[in-house]
Amino acid sequence: MDPKDRLNKEFSAQNFAAKHPYAEMLDRYKEMARNYARMENAVAVLSDLRTDASYIYYGGFSRMLRTGKCEKEGEVPSIWEEEIFKLIHPDDLADKHLQELRFFHFVKRQPKKKRSDYYLTSKLRMKNDTNNYIPVLHRMFYVPAPSDETLWLALCLYSPLPFDIPSKCLIINSVNGQTTELGKQHDTKILSVREKQVLNLIDKGSTSKEIAGTLSISIHTVSRHRQGILTKLQVKNSIEACRIAKDLKLI
Structure with missing residues (x-):
């Protein structure tokens, strides 16, 4: 089973609470994702792991990408932003799914109150509007549901890589700035x-x-x-x- 299939299986196996103001809270996070896209000129993808849907917002950076000019903001009936995935170098895409699986397990092992403290950052290569690969900074956040143990939302941000990062993939603690390299050594x-x-x-x-x-x-x-x-x-x-x-x- 490849990492993407494993993620699908683990996301769907989560026991989401039946009574929870999902719609109201989702609107708040959609606005946050929209603001990330506007303020950072990023491509922002908010995925609802409970309903298997995503909400995509395009900042100015999308104009640098091969299909960015053709894309429209809105809801996608999947947690996987396939149109964006088509722009990612195949080797980087396979590694991206594996790192997200590892990060999912990392976050699930953290105390509930600290799960929102961490995000994943990695380097990707994506096709630009001239069909060449350019370096891209990818960041990912899992958002826990407040009423249970599930990870409810995933926010992915794609933006230009302003400077090189010391590792291809890092977990960053947004509270104290500590970084952890996410790789096989960490998994062991x-x-x-x-x-x-x-x-x-x-x-x-x-x-x-x-x-x-x-x-x-x-x-x-x-x-x-x-x-x-x-x-x-x-x-x-x-x-x-x-x-x-x-x-x-x-x-």
Whole structure:
């Protein structure tokens, strides 16, 4: 399962609260996205993960892009801004989805009150109006729903890259300015060494008894590691744990 499919699956699996003033709050965030586009001349995409819809707003930067002059602002019946994706270099687009999946898990692991403190920034190459690739700054914010544990909205901003950034992809804490490089090295911290050993053996079809014998630990310890893996990866069973661990390059 590729990262985009995994994101779709995880977004749709979230348990959104039935009673919540979504419409009223959505209007506020739509206005915020519109203002980002106006004030920063950015292309702003606000995606509603609950209803599978997006709202796109074009600032002056869109005139630099290949199809920017033809685009109209408004609602798109998908959380994926495919017309914009067509402008992104294929290698960068695949990496973008993977980084967003990693960032989704990073944010979900944070205390609820601090989830809004972080955003993702990365470098992309996008086609301009002369069909050449230009460097672009991409920023992404997940917006938590205030009444439950879900991540409700995603805001993506595309704008010119004013200066090079030290890493292709960074998580930035907007409160204190601290940065964290988002890559394989960071992902490896999700599971402990022992948990990865257990998960590798699960993926090979080993039973808990066999895992205990292979690693010289008790079955009780294996069970504890199994539960820890499910909790950290936020999945319901070992099959899903193996799939997502492969997506994140953990095993």
